[in-house]
Amino acid sequence: MHKGGFLNIFLILAAISLLFDWYVFNGLKTFTADRRSKAGKHIVPWGFLVISVGITVVFLLGFSSYNTSKGMTPFHEWMLSLFLTFLLPSWYLWWFCFWAIWGVVVLVYTMLPLNVKMR
Numbered sequence: 001m002h003k004g005g006f007l008n009i010f011l012i013l014a015a016i017s018l019l020f021d022w023y024v025f026n027g028l029k030t031f032t033a034d035r036r037s038k039a040g041k042h043i044v045p046w047g048f049l050v051i052s053v054g055i056t057v058v059f060l061l062g063f064s065s066y067n068t069s070k071g072m073t074p075f076h077e078w079m080l081s082l083f084l085t086f087l088l089p090s091w092y093l094w095w096f097c098f099w100a101i102w103g104v105v106v107l108v109y110t111m112l113p114l115n116v117k118m119r
Contacts, residue, residue: 007063013087014056020090022054025049052086059083 028045035041059079072080 010060010063014060014083015085017056017083017090018053020087020094021049021052024052024090055079055082055086 025045025048028048033042060080062065062079064078
């Protein structure tokens, strides 16, 4: 790939990962809103956001030192592994939610009687 195309792919993946992290952060805030403890309300969602965004930022900053002809150093391998550890499960959950909602829509649509008029 020419002119930084390889880096552009990882920048796009990082942007998608940050959007997923923001979505999960808001979900964790909603899920922990009725907790009595401070740890449940604040530390859990913010801890997740700090860890996942931190891994993404360190992963992207690590690309500046990725100029060796030897290939990936152990640091790069660790950062890529951690980045993919956070990114791939979130993709799976998004696709699972999409297909589950789509399945419910199709099920409801097929169960409607044929003489019911949709408005």
